[in-house]
Amino acid sequence: MNARLERQLRYLGAIIVAGAVASVAVNLAQGRHTAPQLIAALAYTFVTAVVIGSVELFILQDSEWLRRLPFVALVAVRSTIYAVFIIAIQLLQVGERAAGLELQTSIEDFWRSIAYSAVISVILNFGFSIANLIGPRVFLNFVSGRxxxxxxxxxxxxxxxxxxxxxxxxxxxxxxxxxxxxxxxxxxxxxxxxxxxxxxxxxxxxxxxxxxxxxxxxxxxxxxxxxxxxxxxxxxxxxxxxxxxxxxxxxxxxxxxxxxxxxxxxxxxxxxxxxxxxxxxxxxxxxxxxxxxxxxxxxxxxxxxxxxxxxxxxxxxxxxxxxxxxxxxxxxxxxxxxxx
The missing domain is CATH 3.30.70.1230 (Nucleotide cyclase, GGDEF domain)
Incomplete structure (x- = not known):
């Protein structure tokens, strides 16, 4: 396998695993511990991690014009791109569909999805930006305490x-x-x-x-x-x-x-x-x-x-x-x- 592709797939796998662990931990902390609730959370996390990770690793990291942007502008552009995908995933309600739960249709649920997407996109963006700044491997070594x-x-x-x-x-x-x-x-x-x-x-x-x-x-x-x-x-x-x-x-x-x-x-x-x-x-x-x-x-x-x-x-x-x-x-x- 091509070394570059192998590295990208390895990082994508790490993103999916980290997202799944974080998702389960957050849901358990909030008292959502039934099987359908955890399945819904994992489905959201998996789809979001695959989509955002793929966009970042296979598209954004190779973008020359993004590299030229100042850090604040880079964060803003990336966060906007992430938010668009996350909102789409939220509106499709992939978690509820995967877990067989009732679909949400209220306007409050819509705005809650917008707020959730904004927060997650900024967190993901800062994580990717810091990893790109100091190097993905160094970032992982710092986080793991190796x-x-x-x-x-x-x-x-x-x-x-x-x-x-x-x-x-x-x-x-x-x-x-x-x-x-x-x-x-x-x-x-x-x-x-x-x-x-x-x-x-x-x-x-x-x-x-x-x-x-x-x-x-x-x-x-x-x-x-x-x-x-x-x-x-x-x-x-x-x-x-x-x-x-x-x-x-x-x-x-x-x-x-x-x-x-x-x-x-x-x-x-x-x-x-x-x-x-x-x-x-x-x-x-x-x-x-x-x-x-x-x-x-x-x-x-x-x-x-x-x-x-x-x-x-x-x-x-x-x-x-x-x-x-x-x-x-x-x-x-x-x-x-x-x-x-």
Missing amino acids: YHSPVEENRFVLFVDIAGSTGLAEQLGGIGIHRFLDRTFRLLTESVVDYRGEVLNYIGDEIIVTWPEQSGAIDCRPLRCFVAMRRALQKAVPEFEREFGAAPQIRGSLHFGPVIVGEIGDVKPAIVFNGDVMNTAARLEELSRKVDGGFLASRAAMARFASAPPFAVHDLGTLPIRGRIDGIEVVGIGAVVASA
């Missing part, structure tokens, strides 16, 4: 840096380089999704991507992701040159090992990765600027792949690196492969 206490995980860590961004900043100006980086990162993120990576952070002109060991080992996903990024940028050269007068080029590094993952901070908490693996990956990225192909992968990362890479890599031996007395064994990919 990293409230720090844990150690084995991770692949991919650093990707946009080459020559300092010179581009002088050429394009502050606003111009921001738009350039935004467009580039959006394009690179498509490859991250395709190869089931997780964007850890955007730092200046750099994007950091990670994979859990089990996921990243399949089909050399981190390595293939970097190559896919370069190929995507190569295809977009005419578009970038037309709009910015320059096209982005990237270099990168890949490492593997144990990292400490946990929440940190109070006013603006974040889930961060710490450890020697992060430092080593960053230093490998610095070294990648000096090698043909602009990419370095540690032997530790290559050894964890479940299969051989689908293209040739060349052994670069042991390179000296800051913080390591014995250096680090690395491989590279040729410039032709990296940009094909």
Whole structure:
């Protein structure tokens, strides 16, 4: 199954389950505990979650004009769209029909449906907006408390840096380089999704991507992701040159090992990765600027792949690196492969 579709279906399933649990809890708290009442509530929740979740995941998230709206305008537009669908579901009385209950026809029921739809649409909208702002996976990790206490995980860590961004900043100006980086990162993120990576952070002109060991080992996903990024940028050269007068080029590094993952901070908490693996990956990225192909992968990362890479890599031996007395064994990919 396509990675993007798989992710969307997984999130849709999570929305349906969360909605069902919340619906049952609310109805029980209000004293509605008969089987028909619970069936009606679950029917409403299921249909609403499927419709709103599908609209959000398959339509709104891919809308370029929505992305350009300020947060308040975005909330207003999304809430209106959600409300239209929720009102329609309420007026169709799918819950009563599913549970075999008497249909409601009074004007009071109509206005109650309007009020209910408005409240639910705003709540859903804020939830989706926050998830989109910090990332769906990070949002779920915060809600579940998975990293409230720090844990150690084995991770692949991919650093990707946009080459020559300092010179581009002088050429394009502050606003111009921001738009350039935004467009580039959006394009690179498509490859991250395709190869089931997780964007850890955007730092200046750099994007950091990670994979859990089990996921990243399949089909050399981190390595293939970097190559896919370069190929995507190569295809977009005419578009970038037309709009910015320059096209982005990237270099990168890949490492593997144990990292400490946990929440940190109070006013603006974040889930961060710490450890020697992060430092080593960053230093490998610095070294990648000096090698043909602009990419370095540690032997530790290559050894964890479940299969051989689908293209040739060349052994670069042991390179000296800051913080390591014995250096680090690395491989590279040729410039032709990296940009094909």
